[in-house]
Structure formats: structure tokens, C-alpha cells
Amino acid sequence: MTIQRMDHVGVVVDDLAAATAFFVELGLERQGEGTVEGGWADRIVGLEGVRSELAMMETPDGHGRVELVKFHAPSGPSGDRNAPANAPGIRHLTFAVDDLDAVLARLRAHGAELVGEVEDYEDIYRLCYIRGPEGIIIELAERIG
Numbered sequence: 628m629t630i631q632r633m634d635h636v637g638v639v640v641d642d643l644a645a646a647t648a649f650f651v652e653l654g655l656e657r658q659g660e661g662t663v664e665g666g667w668a669d670r671i672v673g674l675e676g677v678r679s680e681l682a683m684m685e686t687p688d689g690h691g692r693v694e695l696v697k698f699h700a701p702s703g704p705s706g707d708r709n710a711p712a713n714a715p716g717i718r719h720l721t722f723a724v725d726d727l728d729a730v731l732a733r734l735r736a737h738g739a740e741l742v743g744e745v746e747d748y749e750d751i752y753r754l755c756y757i758r759g760p761e762g763i764i765i766e767l768a769e770r771i772g
């Protein structure tokens with residue numbers, strides 16, 4: 628076998644506290660936090676003078692993790708926080724939820740905004756895209772059928 632599983636997705640953010648609070652409100656649990664710096668980190672990511680802090684978030688079932696990373700050094704280029712859903716690159720993360728409307732209401736209190744509309748997909752799912760902190764697009768999926 629080539630791989631065992633997908634371990635986590637890394638997301639670089641400017642405001643680690645706000646991003647962590649958003650993902651906690653979504654229902655992920657903080658599994659750990661820490662700082663990363665030194666020659667080994669420089670060599671892994673291909674940068675010099677890396678200083679970062681991170682929060683590892685995990686889904687309640689323990690099968691999905693998101694690593695939120697704030698780079699203090701070196702400074703990086705700013706991205707397009709309003710990039711549309713069809714822009715190249717990793718564009719969204721999807722989370723299955725029990726009650727889309729309740730989750731959406733809670734996340735709006737943390738600045739989330741609908742990208743489009745809430746829609747039913749073939750009487751199987753209710754789906755929507757929201758834009759959260761740092762412009763991260765999150766898809767919410769509630770099974771209805």
C-alpha cells in the first residue's frame with residue numbers, strides 16, 4: 628500500500644485565535660497547539676527563519692484534522708481572500724453536519740457569510756458554501772435522504 632490515510636490539511640492564517648474559535652464553533656476539537664521553528668522546520672518547508680505557531684483541530688469522530696498555522700516569520704505573500712470557488716488550488720473543506728441551519732447561525736456569529744445559497748441536492752443533501760476566517764471556504768453538508 629502506498630499510503631495509510633490522509634492525516635490532515637494545513638491552512639495558513641493571519642489570526643490564529645479567530646480561526647481556532649471558528650473551527651471550535653463548527654464542532655472541531657483542539658487537539659494540541661505549539662510553536663515550530665529551527666533548522667529542521669526551515670528544511671521541511673523550504674524557507675529560512677521559520678517561526679510559526681499552530682493549533683491542531685480534529686473532528687469529533689477522530690478521522691479528520693485541520694492544522695491551523697500562523698507564520699510569524701518569514702513574511703509571505705498575501706493571498707486573494709475572495710478567490711472564487713473555481714480558482715486553482717485547494718478551494719474548500721467540507722464538513723458533514725446534523726443541522727445545517729443551526730451550524731450556519733452559529734458560524735455567522737463568527738463572521739461566516741454564505742458564498743451562494745443553501746440548496747438541496749437530489750433530496751440527498753442540503754449543501755452550502757460559506758466563507759469563514761481568512762477567506763476559507765467551508766462546505767456544509769446535511770444528509771436529508
